Amino acid sequence: MSINLSALDRPNSYIGRTVPRPNAPRLAEGRGTYVDDITLPRMVHVAFYRSPHAHARIGRIDAEAALAVPGVLRVFTGRDIAAVCSPWVAVLAHLKGLKSAPQHAIAVDRATWAGEPVAAVVAESRAAAEDGLAVLEVEFEPLPVVAEMETALDPETPLIHPELGDNLAFRRVHEAGDPDGAMASAAAVVEATFHTGRHTGVCLEPRSILAAYNRAENQLTVHHSTQAPHMIQTVLAKHLDMPEGNVRVICGDVGGSYGIKVHVYPDEMATAAIAKIMGRPVKFVADRIESFSSDIHARDHRIKGRLGVDAEGRIVALEIDDLTGIGPYSVYPRTSAIEGNQVVNLCGGPYDFANYRARTTVVLQNKTPTCQYRAVGHPIACAVTEGLVDLAAEAIGMDPVEFRRRNLVRDDAYPYTSAANMRFEGLSHHQSLAKLVEMMDYDALRAEQARLREAGIYRGIGIASFIELTNPSPFMYGIGGARISAQDGCTVRLDPDGSVVALSGVTEQGQGTEAMLAQVVAEGVGVPVERVRIITGDTQVTPYGGGTWASRGAGIGGEAALQAGLALRANILEVAGAMLQAAPETLDVIDGEVVEKATGRARMPLGELGRIVYFRGDTLPKGLPREMVATRHYITSDYPFAFTNGIQASLVEVDVETGMVRLLKHWCVEDCGRVINPLLVDEQIRGGIVQGLGGALYEHCVYSEDGQLLTANMADYLVPMAAEMPDMVVAHVETPTKESLLGAKGAGEAGTAGAPAAVMNAINDALRPFRARVTAMPFTPERILAALGRIPERRF
Amino acid sequence: MAEAEFSTLVEVSLRVNGERVSRRVEARRHLIDFLRLDLGLTGSHAGCEHGVCGACTVRVDGEIVRGCLTLAAQLDGADVWTIEGLSDTGEVRDLQQAFVARNALQCGYCTPGMLATCADLLERSPAPSRAEIREHISGNYCRCTGYEAIIDAVETVAAARRAATGQVAIGQATIGETAE
Ligand code: FES
Ligand code: FES
Numbered sequence: 005m006s007i008n009l010s011a012l013d014r015p016n017s018y019i020g021r022t023v024p025r026p027n028a029p030r031l032a033e034g035r036g037t038y039v040d041d042i043t044l045p046r047m048v049h050v051a052f053y054r055s056p057h058a059h060a061r062i063g064r065i066d067a068e069a070a071l072a073v074p075g076v077l078r079v080f081t082g083r084d085i086a087a088v089c090s091p092w093v094a095v096l097a098h099l100k101g102l103k104s105a106p107q108h109a110i111a112v113d114r115a116t117w118a119g120e121p122v123a124a125v126v127a128e129s130r131a132a133a134e135d136g137l138a139v140l141e142v143e144f145e146p147l148p149v150v151a152e153m154e155t156a157l158d159p160e161t162p163l164i165h166p167e168l169g170d171n172l173a174f175r176r177v178h179e180a181g182d183p184d185g186a187m188a189s190a191a192a193v194v195e196a197t198f199h200t201g202r203h204t205g206v207c208l209e210p211r212s213i214l215a216a217y218n219r220a221e222n223q224l225t226v227h228h229s230t231q232a233p234h235m236i237q238t239v240l241a242k243h244l245d246m247p248e249g250n251v252r253v254i255c256g257d258v259g260g261s262y263g264i265k266v267h268v269y270p271d272e273m274a275t276a277a278i279a280k281i282m283g284r285p286v287k288f289v290a291d292r293i294e295s296f297s298s299d300i301h302a303r304d305h306r307i308k309g310r311l312g313v314d315a316e317g318r319i320v321a322l323e324i325d326d327l328t329g330i331g332p333y334s335v336y337p338r339t340s341a342i343e344g345n346q347v348v349n350l351c352g353g354p355y356d357f358a359n360y361r362a363r364t365t366v367v368l369q370n371k372t373p374t375c376q377y378r379a380v381g382h383p384i385a386c387a388v389t390e391g392l393v394d395l396a397a398e399a400i401g402m403d404p405v406e407f408r409r410r411n412l413v414r415d416d417a418y419p420y421t422s423a424a425n426m427r428f429e430g431l432s433h434h435q436s437l438a439k440l441v442e443m444m445d446y447d448a449l450r451a452e453q454a455r456l457r458e459a460g461i462y463r464g465i466g467i468a469s470f471i472e473l474t475n476p477s478p479f480m481y482g483i484g485g486a487r488i489s490a491q492d493g494c495t496v497r498l499d500p501d502g503s504v505v506a507l508s509g510v511t512e513q514g515q516g517t518e519a520m521l522a523q524v525v526a527e528g529v530g531v532p533v534e535r536v537r538i539i540t541g542d543t544q545v546t547p548y549g550g551g552t553w554a555s556r557g558a559g560i561g562g563e564a565a566l567q568a569g570l571a572l573r574a575n576i577l578e579v580a581g582a583m584l585q586a587a588p589e590t591l592d593v594i595d596g597e598v599v600e601k602a603t604g605r606a607r608m609p610l611g612e613l614g615r616i617v618y619f620r621g622d623t624l625p626k627g628l629p630r631e632m633v634a635t636r637h638y639i640t641s642d643y644p645f646a647f648t649n650g651i652q653a654s655l656v657e658v659d660v661e662t663g664m665v666r667l668l669k670h671w672c673v674e675d676c677g678r679v680i681n682p683l684l685v686d687e688q689i690r691g692g693i694v695q696g697l698g699g700a701l702y703e704h705c706v707y708s709e710d711g712q713l714l715t716a717n718m719a720d721y722l723v724p725m726a727a728e729m730p731d732m733v734v735a736h737v738e739t740p741t742k743e744s745l746l747g748a749k750g751a752g753e754a755g756t757a758g759a760p761a762a763v764m765n766a767i768n769d770a771l772r773p774f775r776a777r778v779t780a781m782p783f784t785p786e787r788i789l790a791a792l793g794r795i796p797e798r799r800f
Numbered sequence: 801m802a803e804a805e806f807s808t809l810v811e812v813s814l815r816v817n818g819e820r821v822s823r824r825v826e827a828r829r830h831l832i833d834f835l836r837l838d839l840g841l842t843g844s845h846a847g848c849e850h851g852v853c854g855a856c857t858v859r860v861d862g863e864i865v866r867g868c869l870t871l872a873a874q875l876d877g878a879d880v881w882t883i884e885g886l887s888d889t890g891e892v893r894d895l896q897q898a899f900v901a902r903n904a905l906q907c908g909y910c911t912p913g914m915l916a917t918c919a920d921l922l923e924r925s926p927a928p929s930r931a932e933i934r935e936h937i938s939g940n941y942c943r944c945t946g947y948e949a950i951i952d953a954v955e956t957v958a959a960a961r962r963a964a965t966g967q968v969a970i971g972q973a974t975i976g977e978t979a980e
Contacts, residue, residue: 024900024901024903025900025903028899028900028903028905028908029896029900031905031907031908031911032896032899032900032905032908032911032915033843033883033884033887033896034841034842034843034844034882034883034884034887034911034912035843036843036908036909037842038842038845038909040836040842040846041836041842129837131826131828131833205943206941206943207943208845208847208853208855208907208909208910208941208942208943209845209847209907209909210847257907257908258907259845259907259908259909260906260907260909260943260944261907262943291849292847292848292849292850513907514905514906514907514908514944515906516903516906683902683903684903687903687906687945687946687949690945690946690948690949691906691943691944691945691946692946693946694945694946694947695943695946717848717850717852718848718850718852718853718941719850719852723941723943724946724947725938725939725940725941725947726933726934726935726937726938726940726942726947726950726951727934727935727938729934729946729947729948731930731948731951732946732948755946
């Protein structure tokens with residue numbers, strides 16, 4: 005039931021048009037309001053004493069010296085906080101067998117990772133609170149550390165939570181067809197082991213929360229840098245034992261999130277608990293070091309993969325064995341089993357084959373907890389699949405593009421159900437591949453590569469097809485029992501001057517959500533986009549919704565906004581019909597005016613209609629509905645997820661003397677359905693690609709054997725900076741989802757999903773003359789030199 | 801005790817965004833905290849507090865510095881400009897407009913520091929290559945954009961500024977001939 009709304013079909017449509025973001029000029033002038041910019045009367049600051057041990061029993065906490073520091077007001081232990089804040093266990097019913105232990109806001113008795121909060125110091129300033137931390141005395145009795153995921157399940161490995169019986173948090177095995185038979189009959193079977201490294205998000209604005217409690221009203225107001233205000237409201241109410249209606253979460257400007265800010269963090273819960281205990285505003289802003297040890301990590305996977313192909317180069321079977329370490333607790337409330345589960349769901353996703361066996365094993369360890377981070381599981385599944393695909397192409401002597409052409413699910417095969425049981429409504433792998441090959445001039449690049457090789461210059465071309473899960477339904481979290489809304493809503497209001505205000509449950513963290521909403525609402529109501537004001541991020545004001553994650557803002561929030569806008573337009577036309585003595589269906593609203601539909605002749609500006617409705621309602625017929633407000637909600641129901649697809653290519657040059665990789669160029673063709681704002685979508689793709697490139701080449705949370713994070717600052721944990729990054733060519737194929745009028749699917753994670761695989765394949769393509777290969781991210785010069793046999797192999 | 805605390809306070813008088821400012825600051829107070837906490841200039845941000853991310857970049861005596869590595873107590877007599885002042889004077893307006901038009905900012909957290917760094921580049925080098933722009937901003941971390949849009953925006957502004965100066969010269973040469 006998707007309609008043709010694109011700019012091509014309707015010259016004046018806002019859908020498909022690059023419109024500047026209404027909130028960008030404010031941010032460019034430094035007039036944003038991030039949590040740390042807010043100061044409230046009587047506000048105090050909290051700093052956390054974090055465990056220096058990866059695993060230890062907590063002994064005596066002596067606060068005397070800390071309390072003597074000027075400016076220090078209170079010291080809280082885990083037990084103090086536990087009295088007002090109940091612990092949580094992060095499991096979901098549909099992830100069968102997932103187990104975790106009760107986790108407290110501040111550790112009680114035992115610290116289970118280096119960085120876990122053990123005590124809190126509250127002071128008049130952050131500096132004074134840190135002075136207090138410096139003299140706080142905490143006794144620890146170190147316990148044996150489980151750092152290595154490969155041995156986490158060995159009988160001699162100590163148990164992190166003895167009451168769970170073992171260190172296994174979750175295991176899932178999926179089997180389709182006859183993988184053993186198919187492998188046995190394959191013309192060639194390739195296999196490899198991949199490591200995706202442990203990464204973290206490094207949001208430039210650290211996690212921040214300012215919680216204010218008003219005892220007189222039993223009201224908690226929380227300014228929070230978050231992606232999911234309503235989810236946080238629900239969680240705070242539950243664990244602080246308050247009615248949900250007495251908790252208000254306000255989310256102003258957010259300095260980047262990428263999934264990092266969609267989880268419940270112990271230190272943030274403790275901050276809210278302290279606000280409730282002290283009855284005054286308490287601010288917590290993580291510093292960079294504590295961000296590294298307490299923001300969620302992700303992607304710590306080891307995957308063994310096997311792929312069988314027949315003599316014509318058709319994939320006949322895929323086998324995956326995934327192992328991931330998630331830290332000592334599953335993270336609340338989304339759980340830490342989703343990433344491994346996604347690896348099972350997504351491996352082989354772009355390809356047409358029937359025989360599949362996949363296993364994920366999710367183990368506990370004494371490291372920072374891991375959870376969902378931009379593109380959850382996709383970069384892992386994509387790297388494994390595309391790495392194996394390139395190996396298979398090489399094994400049978402076929403060009404990697406031709407190999408993909410033979411195996412990608414046909415563009416006319418939809419609806420299609422994958423070997424992993426994922427249902428695809430409509431994808432465009434072949435169109436995307438054709439566009440990519442043309443855009444990058446693949447044949448010319450291959451010719452140039454061959455020429456340069458003669459001259460001792462080693463370039464490589466890497467291709468990666470991918471699918472991306474967007475627009476999640478309750479099948480993602482809701483059916484597992486989590487109170488995380490898959491539905492979202494929008495309220496649209498016409499004010500007397502003819503301007504429009506729209507309140508939405510999805511949120512803005514820089515993606516351009518508010519610009520997208522303004523465009524859609526302007527289109528729905530029929531007003532110039534400058535006349536639309538968007539309000540997001542306030543649980544007391546906006547319709548209840550899920551927020552922004554899993555690339556759902558445009559597809560779900562956008563559709564709700566479109567439907568609300570159309571409903572308001574219908575309400576306007578009903579009133580206009582009465583005023584103009586015309587049938588409402590003969591009128592329309594275009595560019596802020598009521599017009600005659602047939603001729604386009606202007607009949608009345610909306611400001612005039614507003615004036616009469618609001619101030620001279622006496623002149624309208626009695627009983628005429630005059631609702632200048634409309635609310636609509638939207639939820640996907642035909643498919644559990646709206647999958648998108650795309651393909652990326654990377655061109656690199658490897659210096660075989662130094663092991664350095666130079667990124668020369670990157671291409672991406674992506675199909676997110678209806679593109680609402682081309683510039684914003686392209687920049688989501690580019691930013692996502694660079695985030696993926698960071699993981700592939702630089703970023704790594706390196707741990708010592710005793711569970712100490714060795715890369716806990718931005719000098720040791722390398723992030724992509726401008727000088728090393730390539731220019732990126734981005735193009736689109738549009739296959740709108742038929743589930744919604746708007747037809748939009750998500751675009752926020754596609755770049756990150758495919759980039760690491762493309763770079764890995766490009767590096768290995770460059771190294772091919774040396775029969776060298778790398779499969780462990782990040783692909784550092786050291787690892788490349790080791791693969792080339794120029795330096796000895798080292799365990800990382 | 802009280803005396804020891806007191807002795808750590810240092811008197812500074814400086815100009816911030818063209819206005820005179822006098823404060824007593826703790827000797828350990830960094831410029832970024834002085835701006836944000838003491839003066840309420842929250843446009844400058846702290847991202848790492850160890851000199852790596854560039855979010856705290858501001859201009860001091862004509863040079864860009866890291867606000868997290870500079871002590872406020874060292875700034876007696878200094879001339880400090882932050883994003884608030886640079887916006888009010890209109891000095892970086894063309895850059896800001898280009899950033900908005902090209903979507904060279906997403907969350908905006910890096911943007912004030914990034915703009916100060918880009919303005920500094922264009923001051924020194926009116927026709928930077930893309931590689932030079934990348935090099936000059938390579939101390940400013942941006943997690944959102946992937947940098948390309950920022951490079952594009954700076955390139956556009958450099959070209960526009962060159963064209964504008966060129967036009968002035970041509971306009972002066974031809975004045976009179978085209979007067980109506
Ligand atoms: S906060 Fe100063 S460089 Fe990062
Ligand atoms: S725009 Fe978000 S960090 Fe640069």
